[in-house]
Amino acid sequence: MVQLVGVSKTFGDAAAVHAIDLSVERGKTTVLIGPSGCGKSTLLRLIIGLIQPDTGIIQFDGTQLRADKIDIVRRRVGYVIQEGGLFPHLTARGNILLMARHLGRADTEMRARLGELCVLTRFPENLLGRYPLELSGGQRQRVSLMRALMLSPELLLLDEPLGALDPIVRAALQKDLKEIFARLRQTALLVTHDLAEAAYLGDEIVLVNEGRIVQQGSLADLREKPTSNFVSEFINAQRALVLT
Amino acid sequence: MRLILAFFIAAATSTVAENKVVVGSKKFTESYVLGEIAKRSLSDAGLSAEHRQGMGGTIILWEALRSGQIDIYPEYTGTIAQEILKRSDELTFEQIANELGKAGIGMTEPLGFNNTYALVMLRTRAEKLGLRTITDLKNHPELKVGLTHEFLDRQDGWRPLTQLYQLDPQNVIGIDHALGYAALAKGSIDVKDAYSTDAKISENDLVVLEDDRQFFPQYKAVFLFRFALPEPVISALRKLEGTIDEAKMIRLNAGAERTKNYTRAATLYFDSNTTSTTWTGGESFPHKLARWTTRHLELAGFSLLLSVLVGIPLGIFASRGGAIGHVILGFAGIVQTIPSLALLALLVPLPFFGISVRTAIAALFLYGLLPIVRNTATGLQDIPRALRESAIALGLTPAARLWQIHLPMASRSILAGIKTSAVINVGTATLAALIGAGGLGEPILSGLNLNDHATILQGAIPAAVLALLVQSLFDLLDRVLIPKGLRL
Numbered sequence A: 001m002v003q004l005v006g007v008s009k010t011f012g013d014a015a016a017v018h019a020i021d022l023s024v025e026r027g028k029t030t031v032l033i034g035p036s037g038c039g040k041s042t043l044l045r046l047i048i049g050l051i052q053p054d055t056g057i058i059q060f061d062g063t064q065l066r067a068d069k070i071d072i073v074r075r076r077v078g079y080v081i082q083e084g085g086l087f088p089h090l091t092a093r094g095n096i097l098l099m100a101r102h103l104g105r106a107d108t109e110m111r112a113r114l115g116e117l118c119v120l121t122r123f124p125e126n127l128l129g130r131y132p133l134e135l136s137g138g139q140r141q142r143v144s145l146m147r148a149l150m151l152s153p154e155l156l157l158l159d160e161p162l163g164a165l166d167p168i169v170r171a172a173l174q175k176d177l178k179e180i181f182a183r184l185r186q187t188a189l190l191v192t193h194d195l196a197e198a199a200y201l202g203d204e205i206v207l208v209n210e211g212r213i214v215q216q217g218s219l220a221d222l223r224e225k226p227t228s229n230f231v232s233e234f235i236n237a238q239r240a241l242v243l244t
Numbered sequence B: 001m002r003l004i005l006a007f008f009i010a011a012a013t014s015t016v017a018e019n020k021v022v023v024g025s026k027k028f029t030e031s032y033v034l035g036e037i038a039k040r041s042l043s044d045a046g047l048s049a050e051h052r053q054g055m056g057g058t059i060i061l062w063e064a065l066r067s068g069q070i071d072i073y074p075e076y077t078g079t080i081a082q083e084i085l086k087r088s089d090e091l092t093f094e095q096i097a098n099e100l101g102k103a104g105i106g107m108t109e110p111l112g113f114n115n116t117y118a119l120v121m122l123r124t125r126a127e128k129l130g131l132r133t134i135t136d137l138k139n140h141p142e143l144k145v146g147l148t149h150e151f152l153d154r155q156d157g158w159r160p161l162t163q164l165y166q167l168d169p170q171n172v173i174g175i176d177h178a179l180g181y182a183a184l185a186k187g188s189i190d191v192k193d194a195y196s197t198d199a200k201i202s203e204n205d206l207v208v209l210e211d212d213r214q215f216f217p218q219y220k221a222v223f224l225f226r227f228a229l230p231e232p233v234i235s236a237l238r239k240l241e242g243t244i245d246e247a248k249m250i251r252l253n254a255g256a257e258r259t260k261n262y263t264r265a266a267t268l269y270f271d272s273n274t275t276s277t278t279w280t281g282g283e284s285f286p287h288k289l290a291r292w293t294t295r296h297l298e299l300a301g302f303s304l305l306l307s308v309l310v311g312i313p314l315g316i317f318a319s320r321g322g323a324i325g326h327v328i329l330g331f332a333g334i335v336q337t338i339p340s341l342a343l344l345a346l347l348v349p350l351p352f353f354g355i356s357v358r359t360a361i362a363a364l365f366l367y368g369l370l371p372i373v374r375n376t377a378t379g380l381q382d383i384p385r386a387l388r389e390s391a392i393a394l395g396l397t398p399a400a401r402l403w404q405i406h407l408p409m410a411s412r413s414i415l416a417g418i419k420t421s422a423v424i425n426v427g428t429a430t431l432a433a434l435i436g437a438g439g440l441g442e443p444i445l446s447g448l449n450l451n452d453h454a455t456i457l458q459g460a461i462p463a464a465v466l467a468l469l470v471q472s473l474f475d476l477l478d479r480v481l482i483p484k485g486l487r488l
Helices: A040-047 A067-074 A092-102 A107-120 A137-149 A167-184 A195-201 A219-224 A229-243 B002-016 B029-044 B058-066 B077-084 B093-102 B123-129 B135-139 B149-153 B158-165 B177-186 B199-203 B231-238 B246-259 B262-273 B285-319 B322-337 B340-347 B357-381 B385-394 B398-435 B441-450 B453-481
Strands: A002-009 A017-024 A029-033 A055-060 A077-081 A155-159 A187-192 A204-209 A212-217 B021-024 B049-052 B072-076 B105-107 B117-122 B144-147 B171-174 B191-195 B206-209 B221-226
Touching (some): A002 A040, A017 A040, A017 A212, A029 A040, A029 A195, A040 A055, A040 A155, A040 A187, A067 A077, A067 B385, A077 B385, A092 A107, A092 B398, A107 A137, A107 A167, A137 A167, A187 A195, A195 A219, A204 A229, A212 A219, A219 A229, B021 B029, B021 B058, B029 B049, B029 B072, B029 B231, B058 B072, B058 B077, B058 B221, B072 B077, B077 B093, B077 B221, B093 B105, B117 B123, B117 B177, B123 B206, B191 B206, B221 B231, B285 B322, B285 B357, B285 B398, B285 B441, B285 B453, B322 B357, B340 B357, B340 B398, B385 B398, B398 B441, B398 B453
Parallel strands (some): B021 B049, B021 B072, B144 B171, B144 B191
Antiparallel strands (some): A002 A017, A002 A055, A204 A212, B072 B221, B105 B221, B117 B206
């Protein structure tokens, strides 16, 4: 679905990535995990074209990303960020339908899709007229997810989507996300720093540190066949946290 | 954008561009009265005339006459020689007429009085100190001298006078002509400059210090007019030659100050000269107030519209930062620091502007620019990066991002900027009267000139009320224009 080959990006002082090779497989949930500032969000921003790589190639569905064609790719990709990224001057409905309206989709088609999404994300339809500031944090993330799914994207990018939620809401949303991904057979690339979340949602876990991929595989692979000390340390630190 | 600008300015000024003879006058009572007399004579001769009152000082009026923005204005021979022709030698009347002719400007014969400069004091104070002549001032350097700004700077004014009389006063200040009389009466100043036909001289019991060394040149009143004027206009004007002596002018000036009405004072001239009866006198106060207010709103409204049309796009450019953004914000900021009077004075000599409504609107437009540009730029810059990126990541085109996301999100800030500009414009529009553009500044200026508080308030109170109304109107607009989601 998406392939990164030898992608590097350096900034003045922000997170950089070095010679990354990464492949996101169709129908699977790939999770990028690692300490903050390791460059995992940078990878998502590279894929959606918010920033351009210094070197290397990014391919989407077999074609290389180009600046003049990027909007076409963006419309085939859904993007959800930690704060939701909802526009405060638009209602939940306005946010979800923004892009479909821009593309001139038919009203009936949009209404039907909106109904499906409310069921899928367990969002009460009577709240669609509310503005983002009138919704709870969990509701906002559901709206953000609906907006990302509205045009049935081939790829869903989620940048710490549950990072700002309290634990109970977070657990409920993790469960719903897993169901949604399964039902839609959604190709997804998710960024988190929480190992439990990665293990629960991810088919494939990619551990990133200091802008490089350290190890890639299932949680069992990472636990039982760590390729470096960092892998064991990272896993043990999180496991210790969960146990105590 | 330039086309739009030109269109609105043309629309705003088209009302004054008819085929009327335009009479100008300087900013003091006698000039107002002479202007009214000229207008009335032309009307009586069946010619359409308009009087732009109190447009400013000599150079502004002269430039306006030369460029055809006005057709006629009253002037004094001494002022013509010294200030307009810049001649320090004595010129005869014929020489002056010849010189003016080269510029395409004609001069009537003298109207009949000599209004030269004079230094005046309170009679009681002068007698107590034993002062009779300007030479006597030499022994009293402690006296406080308050002079009009024009007299202070004139080539035939204060500086050469002190040189000739070898005066060295310790305390000289510049003060508005009308306010100077009040200062004289209160004793805040002892000596001031005046015109020899000034009604205030007899009213306030002042004495003219004798010009014992004949410093002041002759200041015979005449009308200057453009040669290009139709013959009937010129002959109507020439009927006024030799018909006003000093005593009569003092009486007309006193009439103007007593009745607070220049038009009525001008009728005093005709009442004793002719038997013209069709004159109806001045317009009623409600009618005047309506006229001032309408013009005031036109000035403030058009200029605000221009500020919005230009300011928002500039603000959008400025919000993108970089060199251009700095230049735009810097320019708008610099304009704001120019005093409004100075801005008007800077625009008047430019070819397109001159003494006109255009200039007033242009100045107000420039003043209104900064709040709108700055608020548009900051409003846009304050949009969180995450939201900007979300809009990009959705695949919205740049135009859609601007119209559907950025501008609505910045609407509160932009509207606040427009509100600030509107209130500033309504206040500053009072200055438009200085260049004859009308509005509520007209009574304020007349009142200041006549030292009459009631007349000042006739303009000041409605202007303040207007500013409050504009403020409330925008508070209402906030509710309509700012998206509900941003007001939570």
